[in-house]
Amino acid sequence: MRNILLILLLTTSGASLAMGKPLVVCLEENALPYSDPEGGIDNDVALAVADGLGLPLLIHWYETEEGDEGNPVLQVNALLSGGYCDIAGGFPLAKNSFADPGEQRYPLETGGGQRTFIALKPLAPSEPYHAIDYRLIHRPDQPLNVADLDDLVDLKVVAEENSIADLLLMAHRGGILRNSIHHVKPGDNTLFQALIKQQADAGWIARHRFESWRREVSMKALVDSGFDHDFSINLGFAALHSNQQLIERIDELIIELIDDEELETLFSRRGLTFRPPEPPTLMPPISQRLFQLY
Incomplete structure (x- = not known):
């Protein structure tokens, strides 16, 4: 059930912060x-x-x-x-x-x-x-030795189509990982199921999405590889x-x-890792050029 004291649907415009207003x-x-x-x-x-x-x-x-x-x-x-x-x-x-x-x-x-x-x-x-970062996840029976994104070139990696995670991989070093990336529908559990069913070697997804899924299903069918990437939002x-x-x-x-x-x-x-914000407060414009820096 809802755990916020007051969550209502606003149906009129002109919200203000006058005394007594929410x-x-x-x-x-x-x-x-x-x-x-x-x-x-x-x-x-x-x-x-x-x-x-x-x-x-x-x-x-x-x-x-x-x-x-x-x-x-x-x-x-x-x-x-x-x-x-x-x-x-x-x-x-x-x-x-x-x-x-x-x-x-x-x-x-x-x-x-x-x-x-x-x-x-x-x-x-x-x-x-807070900041969002991205994690490389895999089945525990298939450990990965990944020091940087270059090590993914011979692996089958699933990412949610058109997500930030996907764009990071697609832009890496001019696109050397394009043949390694396999896209799945964004926003549901398709990525996790693809890994469990051994349809891919690894998945690349926002940390909190993985932590939330793992807590919801109460299973350790997938683990975090421990690979840390520099990019965060x-x-x-x-x-x-x-x-x-x-x-x-x-x-x-x-x-x-x-x-x-x-x-x-x-x-x-909520079973989530708090990642403190990182400078600068405002990152450069989100674009293909930005992702190519990583």
């Missing part, structure tokens, strides 16, 4: 282990921030729009610009996500198949509250650039939560 946070639905109506680490952090502000928490759930027209960053910008929430959680902190949108408008779905074109506004990042909150006072207060709370090890405790309760 902190309204946009979170992606069905994005475990990060955010979901049944619970997630981003839910927990949002609640901790709301508590620190002395405000009740109200979550506006949204589903990432798929297809050629879908753009998660612009979609979140539209939710903030349209007044559907005060801040958005679990937001990748990359420079291109905070570029001035100019006169762009985003066709935000508002229910019943209707869309409203929202004029986008400049966003500002909070301090990051800082995640934090995004808000309208004009809402600087709120961002500054949230920054203070995030720093306190990290220094007091409260975030580490929240992650531990």
